[in-house]
Every structure is written in C-alpha cells, then in structure tokens.
Amino acid sequence: MKQHEMLPLLPIARGSGAWLYDFEGRRYLDAISSWWVNLFGHANPRINAALHEQIETLEHVILAGCTHAPVVELSERLSALTAGKLGHCFYGSDGASAVEIALKMSFHYWRNNGRHEKSGFVSLAGSYHGETLGALSVTDVALFKDTYAALLRQSAQVASPDWRLAGAGETPREFAIRCARALEAHLEQHHDKTAALIVEPLIQGATGMAMYDAEYLRRARALCDRYEVHLIADEIMTGFGRSGTFFAHEQAAIVPDFLCLSKGITGGYLPLAAVLASDTIYQAFYDDATARGFLHSHSYTGNALACRAALATLDIFAADDVIAANRAKRAALTLAAAPIAAHPRVRNFRNTGMIWAFEIDSDDDRFARRFHQAALGRGLLLRPIGNTVYFMPPYIIDDEQIEWLIAGTLATIAESTA
Numbered sequence: 001m002k003q004h005e006m007l008p009l010l011p012i013a014r015g016s017g018a019w020l021y022d023f024e025g026r027r028y029l030d031a032i033s034s035w036w037v038n039l040f041g042h043a044n045p046r047i048n049a050a051l052h053e054q055i056e057t058l059e060h061v062i063l064a065g066c067t068h069a070p071v072v073e074l075s076e077r078l079s080a081l082t083a084g085k086l087g088h089c090f091y092g093s094d095g096a097s098a099v100e101i102a103l104k105m106s107f108h109y110w111r112n113n114g115r116h117e118k119s120g121f122v123s124l125a126g127s128y129h130g131e132t133l134g135a136l137s138v139t140d141v142a143l144f145k146d147t148y149a150a151l152l153r154q155s156a157q158v159a160s161p162d163w164r165l166a167g168a169g170e171t172p173r174e175f176a177i178r179c180a181r182a183l184e185a186h187l188e189q190h191h192d193k194t195a196a197l198i199v200e201p202l203i204q205g206a207t208g209m210a211m212y213d214a215e216y217l218r219r220a221r222a223l224c225d226r227y228e229v230h231l232i233a234d235e236i237m238t239g240f241g242r243s244g245t246f247f248a249h250e251q252a253a254i255v256p257d258f259l260c261l262s263k264g265i266t267g268g269y270l271p272l273a274a275v276l277a278s279d280t281i282y283q284a285f286y287d288d289a290t291a292r293g294f295l296h297s298h299s300y301t302g303n304a305l306a307c308r309a310a311l312a313t314l315d316i317f318a319a320d321d322v323i324a325a326n327r328a329k330r331a332a333l334t335l336a337a338a339p340i341a342a343h344p345r346v347r348n349f350r351n352t353g354m355i356w357a358f359e360i361d362s363d364d365d366r367f368a369r370r371f372h373q374a375a376l377g378r379g380l381l382l383r384p385i386g387n388t389v390y391f392m393p394p395y396i397i398d399d400e401q402i403e404w405l406i407a408g409t410l411a412t413i414a415e416s417t418a
C-alpha cells in the first residue's frame, strides 16, 4: 500500500475483449489475461449468455448430498478431455485449494493402503503451487515462502529443468535428462517416505516463465511408476490451451495421477478449481468407513454459476477449434516479436504455446514496477516478474492488437532501459 502512494492503482470501469477501460475511457491491452485467467476476452458474449441463463435457473446449491446439471456435465467433459483416464473430479474454489486437495488425497491414498510412512512431497526448484500453507510448503519462491517458513511442513526440491540453466553446449533436452537423473537419485533414496512429486508441466510460471523440455515429464512419469510415487500435474496455469495443447502433459504423452485445474477453467470469470484423479486413486477411498473417504469440503464447491462458465468456455474451445486457431496466432505473434527477440537488451526470448517471455538487462532493482508503469502509459497491461517480461494474452487477441502489444513493448523497453 505504501508503494501505491507513488504508483496509483488503475481503476477499471469495464472490459471488452482484450481491452480494459478506465473511467476516463483510456484503454489498456490485457496482455497478461488478468493474472493468467482470462481466455476469451472480457465480457465475452457467449459466456455472458450462458451465465445469464444459469443465474435465472440455479445460482448455487450445496454439493454434499445434492448435485446439479452443470457440475455433472463439467465432470464428464473434463474426464473426456483426458480420454477418460482421469475419470474422477473433486471440486475446490481456487488454485491453492486444488493443490491442497491433491496433496491430501495423495497422502491419504498411501495411508489407506497401509503405507503411513509415505507422507513427504517433492517439487522442482523455483516451483509455484499457491500460497495457502500446504501449497506454500511445496512452493519454492523465497519471497513468498521465507517469512512463513516456521509454519510450513518440510518438502524436498530437486533441480529444475529450466533450460536457461543448461550448461554451455547442452541442449534443453540433454539438460532435462540430466535433471531427471537428479530426480532419480532423490527418489532412489527417499521413495519410501515420498507420497508425490508435484510439477508445473513444461512452464514454471510464477518463478519467471521457466520453460523446459517435455522429456523431463516422460522420465518423471517413469520414475514415479518405478518408485511408487504419485505424479501431481499442477496445470492451474498451463491447462486450457495455454501450453499449446489442451493440457501441457499431453506433450509428453503421459497421464498424471492427479491433475489440478483452475485459472482458465471458467474463462477467467469465476473462481473454481477441479482435481481430476485416476480410478486407482478413487478405489482407495471407496469404502463403508467414513474416515477412509476423502473428507475435504469447501462451502462453494462445485458452484453452479462457475461450472456453467466453465461449460461455456469448453463450448468455445469446441466451436472455434481454439487449439488449432491458436497455432496460427502463436506463429503470428512470434513473427511480430522478432524485433524484441533481436533487441540488444533482451535475453532468452522464449515461447511455449500462448506464453512468451524474455529477460531484460537492467540493474534497476525497481525494474518491474517501472516497466509496468511505463507500459500502462502506452496502453499495455504488463507485469514483469523481476527482469522477466512475459506476454500471456487472451486467445482472442487479433493482428491489430498483436501490433499494439509489440510496438508498445518495444517503446517501453527503450524507455525503461534509457
């Protein structure tokens, strides 16, 4: 709040498509999809229509003992998107709660199988899985974690396959293989006390859009199988087409044991999360004894409006063949961004799916704030992480808006490195 005395908050009056408008009618391109949640623009007519209809029908009902059409349909459609391999859906309210659910369920699975000692978790260096206590304990971002260290359960971190850390002459894939060996060494030693490995597949978002080769996931899957450790795919950010495929783990042709979804699930409209799990997991809880069941509840779990927004979002994916359409958009944006990639102050220009990122050489410790402010002056909402600038636009971004984004970013780079 003290910083905001110098950097006033941006009051937003309304949104339309990729644009946000302030009260003076100035517009800002939402190039970060409002913290990675928006997929098809603000005030999307199709999602709006579905919500109007839903709100006149059923806004919410307790999901313990009751059920409703949107939650049933959404569960079936999410399961179908994993080719039925993850056929069970547990609902939460936001990304962090999805991670809590997956961690608890993995721990409880081993307990129900008499493996009480399998209670630990392992995650990648630099990972981000949310900021409630359980999720924060597997997160590895010092700024968010260090203050609360005394409140957190220990977890282990293994080397991140982030290709920026590869050795000279080492390809991203070779580096991924080297990091998978480090994971192997860890599991070899600790598997009997490890319940699960949790990863952000292909892109570690909050640490600064670290990208890595899919080979790591293939090997992680094989190692988890060999050592009887669950693989939790935290696709809260990468899911729903952001990585270029519907789910990022598809690019490694693997199936996780748990799949955590949130953020884009409702197209950026309403908070909702889902954890999908395999039949094997489900069966471990299928019992007459209540305490063997998975006891975890959120009052708004499976909210009907949120589920309906998610269904409308899935309808758009199908109707507009969004995954294919995004391939063309990705190529167009990458081409337009060539002057950024070639800029002398820019390093590590990278892209996976609908995410672009690069570092800017600067020794200003307020770089992120200054860049953000300068970009706003050019009608762009960007929010660097340290020196890392990234684009994560809504999928409806058009050619003209791509031009606006690139021109505005180049001008902002010039201004902020002057």
Ligand SMILES: *Cc1c(COP(=O)(O)O)cnc(C)c1O
Pocket (backbone or CB within 6 Å): 094, 095, 096, 097, 099, 128, 129, 130, 131, 200, 205, 206, 234, 235, 236, 237, 238, 262, 263
């Ligand atoms: C955002 C995010 C979370 C946490 O989601 P919230 O809804 O902010 O609690 C967890 N994992 C990943 C990978 C995320 O990007």
